Amino acid sequence: MTKYIFVTGGVVSSVGKGISVASIGRILKGRSISVSAQKLDPYLNAAPGMISPAQHGEVFVTQDGAETDLDLGHYERFLGVDLTQASSVSAGQVYSSIIARERNGDFLGGTIQVVPQLTNEIKRRIRRVAEISEAAVVIVEVGGTVGDIEGQPFLEAIRQMRKDEGRDNVLYIHVTFLPHIAATNEIKTKPTQHSVNELRRIGIQPDAIFCRSDSEISEGIKDKISLFCDVDKEAVIPLVTGDTIYEVPLLLEEYGLGDFLVNRLRVDGKESNLDQWRDMVNRLKAPKEPVTIGLVGEYVDLQDAYYSVREALCHAALTHDREVRIEWINSEELQGGRTNRLRQVQGVIVPGEVGHQGVEDTIEAARFAREKDIPYLGLCLGMQVMAIEFGRHAFDSREVNSTEFDPDTAYPVLHLRSQQRPGEQEDSAVRLGTYPCHLIPGTLAARAYGCDVAYERHRHRFEFNNAFRQPLEDAGMIASGVSPHGELVEISELSNHPWMVSCQFQAEFRSRPDHPHPLFVDFIGAAKKTTVEGSQTSLPMD
DSSP states (O other): OOEEEEEEEESSSSSSHHHHHHHHHHHHHTTTOOEEEEEEEOSSSSOGGGSOHHHHOOOEEOTTOOEEOTHHHHHHHHHOOOOOGGGEEEHHHHHHHHHHHHHTTTTTTOOOOIIIIIHHHHHHHHHHHHHHHOOSEEEEEEOSOTTOGGGHHHHHHHHHHHHHHOGGGEEEEEEEEOOEETTTTEEOOHHHHHHHHHHHHHTOOOSEEEEEESSOOOHHHHHHHHHHHTOOGGGEEEEEOOSSGGGHHHHHHHTTHHHHHHHHHTOOOOOOOOHHHHHHHHHHHSOOEEEEEEEEESOTTSGGGGHHHHHHHHHHHHHTTEEEEEEEEEGGGGGGGOOTTGGGOSEEEEOOOSOOTTHHHHHHHHHHHHHTTOOEEEETHHHHHHHHHHHHHHHTOTTEEETTTOTTOSEEEEEEOSOSSTTOOGGGOOEEEEEEEEEOTTSHHHHHHOSSEEEEEEEESEEEOGGGHHHHHHHTEEEEEEOTTSOSEEEEEETTSSSEEEESSOGGGGOBTTBOOHHHHHHHHHHTTBOTTSOBSSOOOO
């Protein structure tokens, strides 16, 4: 029978539930226990895809095309698994499903209530992850904090799960924040006590409490939390801010979490083996020569909008025994050709975005990278930016554009294509999820991947316009990755540039700390050979 671990949060949001879920999963995987994960988001949006990155950070895309919360990126990176749309559930989805069934007559005219109809639907979706993954343990994060009005049906549903599945098959972990009062130099437990009391009022007694803190927690604090929250002292587990998020599984294992989980859930697991993970963390923490990358975007004030890009750069830099140093450059800073900050970086990356207000300024970043021979990696929007900039150079016209930004452009190097999936209309033709990409031998992209076909995750509508493919190829921009029949350009690169590559997909979603993405690895390899003045020291052209 599948076991379930439910992770809730208290006191404040963004306390680290996502990293906690991911770390629990890594600990169990270190004991050869199969694991899957799920995020329950109480907000009424149907999915995070339409939420501004300025509010919730990046939209993470699963292999089957679900637009999800960024926490699913944590789960995939730590667990090394590819999750599905079943791992992302919002209140909007649950309510919509119930209403649709009611309109269809499925409830035979009965009254629809939060209990049991709504909670049954939530439990069905939780169990669906177990069915799909066939995992021994499913770890479920409940978004928000205890006390949020919209989260109450989800908490009621997970309360019922212990009764339904049996006490030995369900475990509750509460992640709470311990504030430090500087005036008295004290760590206070009262917010945690109130949070746990609220959880107990709902009917959930936590089996373990993760105590988030920026400083060490004394034995006296642990004793106090154990007494007032009615939790075994061994289950009061410090979660102190570390040097890197990838260190968290090691810290939790050191505090005995692995043994606690195995004993409480009564699952069979081998002796803990986190040696490879520990080696990776030690290499991350070791002093290394930095490589400076300029990330140009619209939401750089909220770095969570580019979380997977940041992590993919970190993974790739580790492959080269380097530390990545990101210069967060707001595209507005480049207005009027102001490139001073770009002159201090060894590589430029332009990620995918929802808002495109600063696209003209972002094009300036691509121009600078092309003219100064700075390695450039474009992701989704970054590919459009590179194609527009190079098209303007090749055709000697500032009219070159994408129809997304200028519907009446005379040079639509990027445009909408209809029938990307059967039955779709042109104005809704979105490519979401995994598609194959055939790599052209002899190109930078093929060299980076080291294979013939790659499978990458997409989230976009606009495609490269094949009417301009040959003219741009004659000018030096080649399609180095294409769809199976060659009709869609997936990767483009400049033949007369040391390393300028862009892709239609968002490669960052497939990067893992122990399996970095090949395009990022090759990009960092090119960037580390570049001086901040823009001259290449040693970068082969083949």
